Amino acid sequence: MADDVPVKPVSQPDELTEPFFAAGAEGRLVVAVCTVCGDMRLPTSATCPTCLAEGLEWREVSGKGTVHTFAIMHRRYHPAWEPDLPYNIAVVELEEGPRLPANIVGVENDDIAVGMPVEVVWEREGEAPVPRFRPVA
Amino acid sequence: MAHRLRGAAAITGLGITPMGRIYDKSSTDFAVDAVRLAIADSGLEKSEIDGLLINAGITGNTGGGVSLQLQNALGMGNLRLLNHMNAAGSTAAQMVQYATMAIDAGMVNHVVCVFADAPLREGASAGAAYGGAGRRQGPTGILGLSAGAGHFGANTSYALAAQRHMALYGTTQDQLGAVAVAERSWATMNPHATMRDPLSLEQYHASRWIVEPLHLLDCCLVSNGAVAVIVSSGERAREMAQPPVYIWGMGQGHPGDSRSAGDFPETETGARIAAETVFGMAGVGPEDIDVCELYDCYTYTVVVTLEDYGFCKKGEGGPFVEDGKLGPGGSLPTNTGGGQLSAYYMWGMTPLSEAVIQTRGQGGERQVEKHDLVLATGNGGALNYHASLVLSPHAN
Known part of the structure; x- marks a missing residue:
């Protein structure tokens, strides 16, 4: 096998987004919902950019x-x-x-x-x- | 009644180094050259400079960028103001704004603001200088979805923004091309410009796709070089070597980039917020502006910026530029040195340096006759950060 075949640098799960990719592995798309204000997002930070609260749950869309x-x-x-x-x-x-x-x-x-x-x-x-x-x- | 700070400070020195594929100098070397040129231009002694604001370009992220060490290279040991600043392409105008405020506060007398960058490497393309910046580490999380989908750098972001504008408002490739053609017409008269051959709309269309709908000639150059300006009080400016370039207005607007939350500022930028502040302070409106020097990382940036400053209505930027009004002899001379598309890419210092030249009346063959009010803008990120100045040769 040619180990020099280039690989696409696709995004890997981090601590925050592990559930997003785990759902994806099952063919489901989930988004994060803020448990305080209900803001719905694909999270790039642990806190909600709308209300600044911590705490999110993942919801299938x-x-x-x-x-x-x-x-x-x-x-x-x-x-x-x-x-x-x-x-x-x-x-x-x-x-x-x-x-x-x-x-x-x-x-x-x-x-x-x-x-x-x-x-x-x-x-x-x-x-x-x-x-x-x-x-x- | 005029704003208290209108005309309180002025740009009193300008230094522009040779630009382009110059490989034998570091960012710091370029920065020293630009500062030396600006000091000579202003007629000051180096010892009179007591403020230094520094902005590294892309090499601030990728390595080799000019740093606080510049102070030592310049032998400036008695500074009363010093910082290394970065709000991307909006930084140049911001440095002048903070210098103005510090001068007004009595903290400092003469502030040199310098941008330097040297990302071009011998044998490597301009695209490689920027396209590689975002993929030093593997992508992760939600932010990594972009790179994971094959999104590489600013060219892609601005193509996405331009496509959205085209879909919403019917903006055409001919209209984007009109910006490139007008700016090249100006560049033919600018000895500092890298691209000085005339450009036709046909040649624009024939240039290769980079990220569709952006052709090669929709995209800015990449340059090695530096630009420095000196900011002094308006009072001192009247006794200095150069015609004063008074700062009439200052504004900023920063929508940021929360695209994962659905707020990607593709077709309405921070210029909308900045416009209120900068025009409010200057006590003028877009109808009063004689010359525009607009950040033009892409042709599209000019179109959307003109809309957001109110030169035309939202969505009408395409037809607005299509008749050639931005070019020589047009009703709204814009990017009169050729801009970042045709002259040189020094982030926000490209529009600012040409604004200083035009406000002074030193544009030679390309000088715009009426130059009482000049708008200079800076834009950074993917339309995420914005700052601007209104400049005038008149104290008030």
């Missing part, structure tokens, strides 16, 4: 949303992504509100549009679960 915006990557920034060029990257707004960056799969780049309805599909890069989205049939 529909996995459905729309393409908020997108772009097409044409330049090689990382060798592992080179075979995919040109590839898309989108910001998806979930039905429940939070947004997250993700690739859109199962559609040609030219057919992606802002506002397009999409749904989550968890894929794997190596062992790691990666949230991607596909057009809603």
